[in-house]
Amino acid sequence: AQSVTQPDIHITVSEGASLELRCNYSYGATPYLFWYVQSPGQGLQLLLKYFSGDTLVQGIKGFEAEFKRSQSSFNLRKPSVHWSDAAEYFCASANFGNEKLTFGTGTRLTIIP
Amino acid sequence: NAGVTQTPKFRVLKTGQSMTLLCAQDMNHEYMYWYRQDPGMGLRLIHYSVGEGTTAKGEVPDGYNVSRLKKQNFLLGLESAAPSQTSVYFCASSYSISPRGETEAFFGQGTRLTVV
Numbered sequence: 001a002q003s004v005t006q007p008d009i010h011i012t013v014s015e016g017a018s019l020e021l022r023c024n025y026s027y028g029a030t031p032y033l034f035w036y037v038q039s040p041g042q043g044l045q046l047l048l049k050y051f052s053g054d055t056l057v058q059g060i061k062g063f064e065a066e067f068k069r070s071q072s073s074f075n076l077r078k079p080s081v082h083w084s085d086a087a088e089y090f091c092a093s094a095n096f097g098n099e100k101l102t103f104g105t106g107t108r109l110t111i112i113p
Numbered sequence: 114n115a116g117v118t119q120t121p122k123f124r125v126l127k128t129g130q131s132m133t134l135l136c137a138q139d140m141n142h143e144y145m146y147w148y149r150q151d152p153g154m155g156l157r158l159i160h161y162s163v164g165e166g167t168t169a170k171g172e173v174p175d176g177y178n179v180s181r182l183k184k185q186n187f188l189l190g191l192e193s194a195a196p197s198q199t200s201v202y203f204c205a206s207s208y209s210i211s212p213r214g215e216t217e218a219f220f221g222q223g224t225r226l227t228v229v
Contacts, residue, residue, distance in 0.1 A: 043220040090155060101218055105155035
């Protein structure tokens with residue numbers, strides 16, 4: 001069964017600093033990978049997704065993620081965070097023939113001035 | 114184009130009461146899902162449907178039932194609510210993954226359910 005691990009429960013970053021949120025997946029074949037963001041009291045919004053091809057994926061709001069097969073990782077990055085980036089971030093995976101999204105437990109991001 | 118709409122947005126139930134959560138999507142998606150979100154546990158799949166008239170169990174199906182009588186609607190039922198079912202419930206929908214492997218799940222705004 002596929003699984004997704006987000007090892008950081010909570011991260012605090014200063015505004016303007018760089019950000020990296022970690023995500024590891026567990027599945028034999030190449031999974032389809034996603035990052036979602038959830039603002040307080042809201043639903044989930046897709047930031048970016050990886051299916052194949054270029055391993056560096058650009059998303060909305062200045063986010064990017066890199067798929068590294070050797071490390072089974074799909075870490076989310078942003079070069080300079082803004083206060084509005086404070087939210088909870090979820091990594092998810094799926095694969096062809098098993099389209100159910102499997103989510104990680106989420107990472108809560110706090111931005112300090 | 115409303116996307117995915119969940120009703121109600123909030124509900125308080127007494128233990129043993131029943132209720133139905135409605136999810137409606139206007140994107141003609143084949144797949145629909147019900148998740149529950151609990152602190153520290155992320156989103157866990159309750160039930161899902163790959164098309165009209167079909168349903169399947171997810172990771173945490175006990176205590177819930179679902180129906181997909183129409184392609185655009187996916188209902189989640191709690192026959193006898195328990196305090197352990199206090200949670201935020203999210204509905205989502207998507208196309209099936211194409212041969213190119215592309216899909217995206219769209220989420221509703223959530224239903225906050227409290228069982229006392």
